[in-house]
Amino acid sequence: MMDFRAACTALFLCTATPLSAHPHVFVDISMTLRTNDAGQVTELEVTWAYDELYSLLILEDMGLDPDADGFLTDAELQTVKGFDLNWIEGFQGDLYAVGPSGDALVLGAPVGTQTVLENGMLVSGHVRRFVEPVSALTLRAYDPTFYTAYDLQGRVTAPEGCTVGIEAADLDKAYTLVEEELYKNPPKNDDEYPEVGEAFADVVRVECGK
Amino acid sequence: MREVSAGRLAWLLPVAAVLAVAVWLWGLGGMAVLDRWAAEGQHEAQTAMARIVRALKAGQPGALFSLLVLCFAYGFFHAAGPGHGKILIGGYGMAQRVSLTRLGALSVASSLAQAGSAVLLVYFGIWVLQLGKTALEGAAEDWFASVSYAAIAGVGFWLLARGIRRAFGAFRPEAEHGAGHEHGHDHVHDANCGFGHAHGPTLEQVAEVHSLRDALLLIGAVAIRPCTGAIFLLIITAKMGIHAAGIAGVFAMGLGTASVTLLVALAAVTMREGVLAQIAEGRGILRAMSALEIISGAVVALAALQLLMRAA
Numbered sequence: 421m422m423d424f425r426a427a428c429t430a431l432f433l434c435t436a437t438p439l440s441a442h443p444h445v446f447v448d449i450s451m452t453l454r455t456n457d458a459g460q461v462t463e464l465e466v467t468w469a470y471d472e473l474y475s476l477l478i479l480e481d482m483g484l485d486p487d488a489d490g491f492l493t494d495a496e497l498q499t500v501k502g503f504d505l506n507w508i509e510g511f512q513g514d515l516y517a518v519g520p521s522g523d524a525l526v527l528g529a530p531v532g533t534q535t536v537l538e539n540g541m542l543v544s545g546h547v548r549r550f551v552e553p554v555s556a557l558t559l560r561a562y563d564p565t566f567y568t569a570y571d572l573q574g575r576v577t578a579p580e581g582c583t584v585g586i587e588a589a590d591l592d593k594a595y596t597l598v599e600e601e602l603y604k605n606p607p608k609n610d611d612e613y614p615e616v617g618e619a620f621a622d623v624v625r626v627e628c629g630k
Numbered sequence: 631m632r633e634v635s636a637g638r639l640a641w642l643l644p645v646a647a648v649l650a651v652a653v654w655l656w657g658l659g660g661m662a663v664l665d666r667w668a669a670e671g672q673h674e675a676q677t678a679m680a681r682i683v684r685a686l687k688a689g690q691p692g693a694l695f696s697l698l699v700l701c702f703a704y705g706f707f708h709a710a711g712p713g714h715g716k717i718l719i720g721g722y723g724m725a726q727r728v729s730l731t732r733l734g735a736l737s738v739a740s741s742l743a744q745a746g747s748a749v750l751l752v753y754f755g756i757w758v759l760q761l762g763k764t765a766l767e768g769a770a771e772d773w774f775a776s777v778s779y780a781a782i783a784g785v786g787f788w789l790l791a792r793g794i795r796r797a798f799g800a801f802r803p804e805a806e807h808g809a810g811h812e813h814g815h816d817h818v819h820d821a822n823c824g825f826g827h828a829h830g831p832t833l834e835q836v837a838e839v840h841s842l843r844d845a846l847l848l849i850g851a852v853a854i855r856p857c858t859g860a861i862f863l864l865i866i867t868a869k870m871g872i873h874a875a876g877i878a879g880v881f882a883m884g885l886g887t888a889s890v891t892l893l894v895a896l897a898a899v900t901m902r903e904g905v906l907a908q909i910a911e912g913r914g915i916l917r918a919m920s921a922l923e924i925i926s927g928a929v930v931a932l933a934a935l936q937l938l939m940r941a942a
């Protein structure tokens with residue numbers, strides 16, 4: 421996935437990057453955490469609201485909403501359901517969870533909840549279960565290649581007994597990192613993308629059962 | 631024709647301005663500010679585009695005009711952030727003594743050709759190969775990107791080779807006259823092709839070098855990789871059956887992109903002529919030209935190769 425950005429003589433605006441700094445899909449994301457009786461986090465519901473252009477693209481590609489009036493029939497809603505849940509091998513749902521000791525937490529496959537069309541935006545939800553319940557974790561939602569840009573805006577809900585702290589991404593820093601990655605010389609390993617998406621992710625810290 | 635001494639003064643101001651912009655962009659984090667602004671602008675333009683396309687489908691009057699204006703804005707943001715045409719136009723403008731008019735025409739032509747290639751890809755893909763969105767998006771992002779980087783690297787190396795050959799000519803006294811002839815391209819002589827051309831036959835020959843072949847190579851290298859936003863719009867409008875509107879929109883995007891490459895062209899020509907104006911006429915200019923070619927060619931080739939390796 422790429423667009424293009426490059427160093428050039430330090431004389432003009434000549435930049436272009438395959439992937440980074442240039443997302444093509446914009447997603448408003450929200451997350452809802454759920455806990456068990458012991459107050460540990462067991463699962464997480466993620467909602468993705470796709471930007472109107474990408475939503476329109478999906479709908480037209482699937483031949484839905486032919487009059488483009490922004491309403492889907494029940495049959496059409498059935499068709500579109502789960503359109504974004506056929507994950508290819510290795511795709512982690514653009515969601516990264518880390519435990520207290522810095523170890524990556526394993527999340528199960530997504531289970532779709534619902535897909536609706538709201539104000540021209542396709543909104544789809546899915547649930548991920550933690551393989552092992554946890555009391556404290558850090559969450560980040562991002563596409564490593566930054567082809568998709570996720571916007572969280574503090575939309576994290578957790579049950580009582582949990583504290584949620586959100587550290588917003590420093591976008592100026594993130595874009596500076598993009599520049600540095602792209603201008604880095606010599607380049608990184610040949611087939612390695614400058615995976616800058618993480619720098620654009622808000623950091624969500626959750627502690628439950630205390 | 632311009633007096634050299636007057637030229638020096640006249641070039642000083644724009645050169646200083648371009649240098650100041652360069653320092654801001656790369657020295658003071660301006661590039662990051664520009665990236666952020668471009669990405670936010672693109673998001674807004676993208677949302678507005680979806681609404682206008684729906685209005686167009688609903689037959690709302692004035693929607694087509696709105697779409698064209700918006701596509702222009704989208705093209706502008708797209709190019710202000712990342713747009714690989716800039717590196718090529720800028721590098722070529724630095725390396726070759728091409729006039730601003732000609733470089734500007736190349737900018738516009740390459741952007742429009744890029745729009746044309748998006749139209750060809752989508753319509754060939756949809757009608758002939760019966761591809762869906764995923765395949766088309768993948769083709770634009772993966773395959774064409776690599777081919778395009780390779781093409782750009784090729785142009786860089788070619789500028790480099792040409793500069794080295796010219797350098798050999800320029801540093802051998804007896805070869806002074808022949809320097810412009812060594813290149814053997816199909817010269818299209820153009821009397822109107824530069825800023826300070828009253829320096830005798832050698833410079834005339836230097837200026838002749840930009841040929842039809844140069845132009846086609848440049849345009850081809852840019853056009854070979856269509857922009858993803860254009861692909862999105864074309865698929866949507868094709869499926870909606872509003873083909874003409876989508877195609878017109880994509881060409882409007884091309885013009886928006888061209889508006890940025892035109893600025894780059896202006897900066898490149900200004901810088902180059904500023905540098906050359908500081909140098910006495912004759913062999914000094916030839917040497918400076920070879921140096922500019924070698925440096926620009928090397929930078930274009932390296933940058934493109936770096937991206938090619940990432941894309942592969």
